[in-house]
Amino acid sequence: MNYSVSEENYIKAIYNLNGNKQPVSTNALADIMATKPASVTDMLKKLKTKKLIIYQPYQGCKLSAEGVKVALNIVRRHRLWEYFLAEKLKFEWNEIHVIAEELEHVSNPKLIERLDEYLGFPRFDPHGDPIPDHEGKMQMLKQVKLTQLPLHTPAKVSGLTDQSTDMLELLRHSNICIGTDVEINRKFGFDHSVEIKIPGNPLFIISEQAAQHILVHHE
Amino acid sequence: MNYSVSEENYIKAIYNLNGNKQPVSTNALADIMATKPASVTDMLKKLKTKKLIIYQPYQGCKLSAEGVKVALNIVRRHRLWEYFLAEKLKFEWNEIHVIAEELEHVSNPKLIERLDEYLGFPRFDPHGDPIPDHEGKMQMLKQVKLTQLPLHTPAKVSGLTDQSTDMLELLRHSNICIGTDVEINRKFGFDHSVEIKIPGNPLFIISEQAAQHILVHHE
DNA sequence: AATATTTTTTAGATTTACCTAAAAATAAAT
DNA sequence: ATTTATTTTTAGGTAAATCTAAAAAATATT
Incomplete structure (x- = not known):
């Protein structure tokens, strides 16, 4: 065990x-x-x-079935710690993986349950990967690049494939964070830029180059 | 290293x-x-x-001198995690030691600095033991039982030697927490009970039996 | 199909952190 | 000052997780 x-x-x-x-x-x-x-x-x-x-x-x-159970538990620990590192300790997304690799082996079950609770039972880690619950179940939403999101389909920003400061600056300017609800209102054929709708915000346009690096979840 | x-x-x-x-x-x-x-x-x-x-x-x-440096670093990690477990994850004081024994070996320096910052640079762990800073320095205040605190000497509650629910109930009722500023206003010879002053609160009396289990720091 | 290449396994060592049993050093007791 | 008892160290061994080098199986090539 x-x-x-x-x-x-x-x-x-x-x-x-x-x-x-x-x-x-x-x-x-x-x-x-x-x-x-x-x-x-x-x-x-x-x-x-x-x-x-x-x-x-x-x-x-x-x-084996038992092996999968064990694996999901490790993945759960890893992703909860990643969430903690990013959300609470304000680490950059590219720093959290290595630290979580160490923390994931601290396996006290009560610690993990309490951590989960403390974090508010997050269902996705900062990379957009789903966090298995204590039974090993996880939400299996489709994760796609923003460029591939169908028109008028509600989705949630779940991760980035580029964490450069330039990219982060652009996102901050557009009010896009992990967890932000987004929807594509229109796509422009000319340069493949997309018009984004964020509830409560004015519409705005983002380049294909940027949209390519934004990952979103949808049903 | x-x-x-x-x-x-x-x-x-x-x-x-x-x-x-x-x-x-x-x-x-x-x-x-x-x-x-x-x-x-x-x-x-x-x-x-x-x-x-x-x-x-x-x-x-x-x-050796180097050995002490290493030891203080381990102690720092241990006590910061204990503080985290008690303060953020709401573990009981008697549960935190064992879990911190595991966490203390995760030695990423940046993790520990960020954790320290996140916790607000605490100087004592939940047991009242001082937390070494990143240079290994720690505040060396006298820790005594409340029964041994001299009259009219400002002190800070730093720990308990009894964590039973009965004890915790009594403390909650008296508004005593870790970090609370206390001072002894008077001692009663008859039953050795003590009259406590907490800034902003009315005076109240606590039995010798209870005061024996409350640890305080003073200069 | 026979040969060559790649992949995988076996065999035998190494390192870390333990162990038991016996020897050596230190401390205590007569 | 011996003897006895205790403490500590040496010597030799074990299990986990690695390694190198060589053998065996599977795959690919002519």
Whole structure:
């Protein structure tokens, strides 16, 4: 029921590579974990005996049902800490991941429940990724670039793919933050710029270049 | 410059046992660390080569100047997290220590500085122990039981030696919290109860039994 | 299909932080 | 001042997580 930091990191890596449900190769894991394939094989054997993965030699691996549960719990911890770092400690979005990698291994369950409550039960982290609840369920909204959002479709800003100060300046000027409700009112064919509607604000136009880097969630 | 969790725990233990400046014995350390003396000897050799302790076989050990610096940094992290857990996440005082033992090993310096700032640069943790600043300096006020506070001496409530719900109820009723400014106005010889003055509040009396468990700081 | 290439696993070492059991040094007691 | 008891250290071993080098299996190429 309690796993080492190393085990947790492998489980997390398998989970992240496994999005497509295809088995994860030993080399791919070695790459992500910045280690050697031989070391990965050792760990895969161990995780297999603990029934966290399904693994046959030379066939790659994938998480078992129990493994997914463990992975979701790690992801939950990681994303809650990311939210805390950005929202409360005012870290920039590009700094939070590394720190959360350390904090995520502090696994006291009551701590995580209290943190969740303290943060107001956020459902998305500052990168726009959904935060699993204490049962492992998470909201699976479509995340798309603002350029791909259909016309007149209510959406919520969930992340950025560019966190440069120039970008942040532009967003601040437009009153766009994580969580802001937006809708595309009109698209201009000429330069592909888009007209944005934010409830309570006047309409305004944003360039394709900028819109490309803004991620939004919608149903 | 970066130490393992185990190394940090030894340094912390030596620091805690070393308050009286006497060298710490191998057995005393083994006891605290819940390990065997032979294991302690191994670690002491390692810490010596890293110049964190002064150690001669059979002579016990004490922290070097560098060791003290490292220890104070660990203590700083521990106490800041304790403050966070009690103040923000509303944990009871008896729950915070164990969780802070885990969090204290997350050593990203910027995280700790931001946390300190977020908490408002507290100078005492919820147990009333001083929090070292980022240079390792801490306020060394006298901590005494309320029963031992001299008459008419301004002091600040810094901790409790009894955290039972009964005790907390009594304190809430008297408007006493961590950080409350108090002063003893009068002591009654008959039952050793004390009359308390809190700025802006009416005077009130508290039993010796209760006052014994309230810790205060004064100059 | 046979050979070459890539991927993965085995075999044997290393490091960290422990352990037990026995030896050596120190301290206490006769 | 010996002997006894305690404390501490050495010697040798274990488990976790890594490594290198070599063997084996799977995949790709001619």
